[in-house]
Amino acid sequence: MPELPEVETVVRQLAPLLVDRRIRRFEIRDRLLLGSVPLSLDGTGISAVFREGKQIVFEIAADGSPGRRAAAGNPVSKNQSVLGWLAIHLRMTGRLLWSFPNDSAQSRGKTRAEFAFEHGRLCFVDTRRFGTFAWHEERSSLRSAGVDPLRASFRIRNLRELIGSSTQEIKPWLMRQDKICGIGNIYASEILAEAGLSPFLRAGSLDRKQLTRLHKSIRKVLRDAIKHCGTTFSDFQDARGVKGKYQDYLRVYDRENMPCRACGHGITRSLQGGRSTYFCEQCTTLPPGNP
DNA sequence: GGGTACCTGAAA
């Protein structure tokens, strides 16, 4: 499910529900997750919820007493009570679903971990069981290697420096989390379609104009997707079980043989690194010798 | 770098 926009959607919904709340009970039910959190979280508090790359992070504080709300812009992480950070990665099919005590029972599949609060519960559901929980004692160990493309400080020249003289094709390059974090298979195709660039171009071959278009498209596509609460195919749901809306706006992804929204030409599906790539042959110039 | 593996279920 989740690339940057879907993770951001979940974080924005969970933060007001969870920050400064006490975890009554935290329970892991899937053996694949056992041992990932080396201490009991029962009775601890959540002092912040944020996104780091594609991870959802709960800052866990020792003092979970309610009403100890930190002043805005003054995170609890400044004081001594922070125990650590729980980083949740949803991988392909993970979901974090919130329900209030009086919500009617929803069908949500098998719950693999659950946080119980006074005012509701948060269930981690993950069909394919690829999702991970990781415990960090240092804030710095959370940081993903790649730069967050929505940070104001991410400029065209940063993109140019990251790409360098890479001979990798630009579409798989965009999905490299050690360079830019947050872009996955859907948005890599969408970003290139928005920029009018062939997914088969060598990353290091992009000229100044193409880099400018790429940089602009990365930010535009991710921001627009967040505005529409992400993309849903089969699995993604936000924290309240609602699907994203961005699939209605996709230019190319999952649209093989359907008409390009710009020129009407049929969308092509191809494979790169074993993963589907979608693009319009007419709106992009293929490098020589490519399909 | 690319291929394969992890795991489950839906669809072809």
Add this chain to the structure above:
DNA sequence: TTTCAGGTACCC
């Protein structure tokens, strides 16, 4: 029955 799926870790 086979193929495919939004991610990433690990192997040459």
